Amino acid sequence: MQQQKFFYGWWVVLALMLVTGTSLALVVSTFNIYLNPVSEALGISKTQFALCSTIINLAVLVAAPKLGALLQKDTRKVLLLCLLGFYAAYAAFAWVSNLATLYVVAAVFGLFSAGSTVVPTSILVNRWFVARKGLAMSIALSGSALTGMVLAKSISYFIQTDGYGVAYQTIAACSLIFSVLLIVLIIRNRPEDKGLQALGADNTASANSSVHNSLALVNLSPKELRNKPFHWAMLVGAFLAGLVGGGIVMQLPVFLQDTFDSDSVKLSSTLLATSLGVMIFAKILLGWLYDRIGTQRATLVVTLSIIATCTPFFLIPLLPNMAWQLGLMGVVCWGLGNCVGTVTPSVMAAKTYGNEYYGQIYGNLHRTQYLGIGLGAPLIAKLVDLNHGSWSVVWLGAGVLIVVMLAVYLFAIKASQPYRQAAVITEQADKANSGLNAAAAK
Template sequence: MNNKKIFYGWWVVAASVLIMALLHPLITTCWGLYVKPVTKDMGFSRSAFGICSTIISGVTVFLSPYLGKWLAKKNTQLIHAICVVGLAASYASFSLGQNITHFYISAFFMGAFSCGAIALPVSIIITNWFAKKRGLAISIALAGSGFGGAIISPIMANIIENYGWRASYLVFAGAMLIICLPMIILMKKSPETMGFMAYGADEVAATAQKTIVPKTELNMTLEEVKKHSFFWIYLFGMFCLCFVGFGSLSQLAAFLADVHGAAFAAGILSLFLIIVTLGKISLGWVYDKFGTRIGTGYSCIVFALAMACLLFPEYKPLMYVMALLYGVGICTGTVCPPVITAAMFGSKHYGEIYGYVNRSVYLGAALSVPAIAIVYDKTGSYQAAWILCIALIIISLLALLYSDIKCRSLTTDKINIQKPNGQATHKII
């Protein structure tokens, strides 16, 4: 690696930032801007339109394991490009919708193509490029969704107001093609394809040779890790964490507006979006600096404190504190899954394993949004929902720490078995 030049992996990260900045907000953060104008114009209920989000998440749950495997083993750039084109086409098709069935069909295809267009290929490719500072690189890439949402939101609102929601779907579908397809050209699958080594691979190897118990990756196949109970506990932990993240975010604006009005809710959300960008980058640094256990503990504790603040919404100053904590805590849903998965299971079979993890992430998303809404409908309050979220964060933390300990123990056993001449090594329990 030539130290006088910027390591190419950072260009991959830069391209990933732009992809995340555009694609992710269009189907998550900014999607809510369509609810009022679409339902008012088309005459169907908001809950009926909300099923589109459930369909998108549901399709992603089903396809993630397959696309993760294909992206890792096939022509990654070609699959990525096909998915972006498909996502743009399905996004544009919403502009042609004449009834709710048309919207559901568009949502089905949007879910299918979004799975292979956004976070999954980004995390797989960056994991290949970075052995060192992997957490930071992934978190920087994923942080694009934060500032992207802050930029796209007012633009989309303006287009919808002046030209209509149908025009907005077409404009942003075109933006997907114009901005993202050139970025995919920069997204080389791995450093080996360009004659490079992964960033810091030489330092990691040198450090491993000097330690009594060298740091190594588990690098088991998906079929192998599925035989261990800690893997399923890990998936459950991720499900709980993402259930809280997606579910609480879907209702946060309505919750704040009910208590303090729409203007206050909008201000808190703007502050939150700014903190999200910084929160993702800082969380990646924490993981790189202190490891997965401390990083996971830190993020879960901050998230739980944010949810605890929501139990006292009448105190306006506390809601600003909540926005700061929530901006960091909500990053668990995007940063934790790829970073922890890479740290625990290694890079060799990362694609197929992360595809399975991504299924748990979006299963949490698909179930949480209606679940939190049902709690409100049944009780007339979000209090019970926020208490449930706090409990699930604690359960998630325990599950993730347990699976990490068991995974490290298995990795150490693997080192002991492979140690030549029967030389004894220290075993981590």
């Protein structure tokens, strides 16, 4: 197999950036754009509509492991089927006429989103890349920020001109057609389908003489992983990444509005847009760092970025004359820290587990992460209510939990090393046995 000058896997990454980035943006960053028009049309409260997000997260918890296993077998086919269901459910929101139907559609939407967003991206990148895996993963995951900016304006335009029903249907139809074309024309299940090897596979093969090869992966089945402490540490790390990252993502607009908006000044939207703008480049930077300086140091960078977010936000009530400067510092740092909920769990998994059982394993990790995301937002809201509107305990708690996440991930990296070495040794033994058998045959 010969590699092309421009490795085809980068085309797969760019296609995933648009395909799964679009679906992820429709689930996360643009979903609540419909909150006011749908709530008014159905005669329900905003809280009742907001419960759709919880239902979607619960559906992901149920579906992620099973869909991960199916995606592992035939990623393109299952991704296409999930996208068909995903966009059919998205369009179905246009015909919802009561609260019960709204929740049913949200549940179906969530089920198919589990196979249309992060899980297929992680599986495909893990197959196509051995070297530069962190960069490839971060580029693919950065799509939600780019497509989210375009979709937010498009959805708002259709709602204002033609109503939310047309917005749902038009976005669904255009996104589905665009995604199917990219999958059919560009995305392939594995490098061998194009007569290639994964990027860096040749280097890994030549380096296998050392059992300390940093590119070695853990090739254990889900059943074997059940009694491995490092795997449980990975699950706890994914949960904390979702809890802190997802909680802040969902509640940051509320904090900014509570802190910076007044009758005459509206700073919150500007600060939030600043954070989103930084995030586009920060995801790619973080992926490069994971490849360049390793998982331990790169995860430390993410941790420090979140601490650098929480610290100025915590200081705002103490230094009111510097509020907007502290707020700007916080949102800029959050542009990188925000990656803890997307890039960090995906890259950590991709740099730990081998391909054979990756879909099912990552499906379980993704489910645990979504459990954290689902608990993060209501936990923060409850803490703010208990502290009479004060956010100080939120930023203090987030800083502590993210340090715990770092410690757990560092333990997982260290504790997984013997199993990575065992995988390399096993491969060497297989090659040695093959050589002996060949010699005997002669």
